[in-house]
Amino acid sequence: MDDQDSRRWEYEILRPPRGETKKEAANPKAEINELADEGWQLVETIDYSSGGTKYIIFERPRPNDGDVP
Known part of the structure; x- marks a missing residue:
């Protein structure tokens, strides 16, 4: 098994802001860019x-015990 196969992942879920219409009320671009800066990928x-997006799911490799987060 190589390093790629043994990699562990962590996940983050973003729920887009919703208005009274129960559809996306605001563009979540700022939140998505913050997650990207922290290493999260869509x-x-x-x-x-x-119709409409309920959740946006991101992942990133989980640091190994010896790695500095």
Whole structure:
């Protein structure tokens, strides 16, 4: 097994801001850029069946015990 196969991952979930219409009320670009600055990468989105994004899922490699976070 190589290093890529043994890598552990951690996940972050962003829920886009919602208004009274129950659809996205604001662009989550600032929050997404903050997560990217912290090393998070987009994995996928989960959408409502009627349209609109419910969750945005990110992942990044989890530091090993000897790594400095």
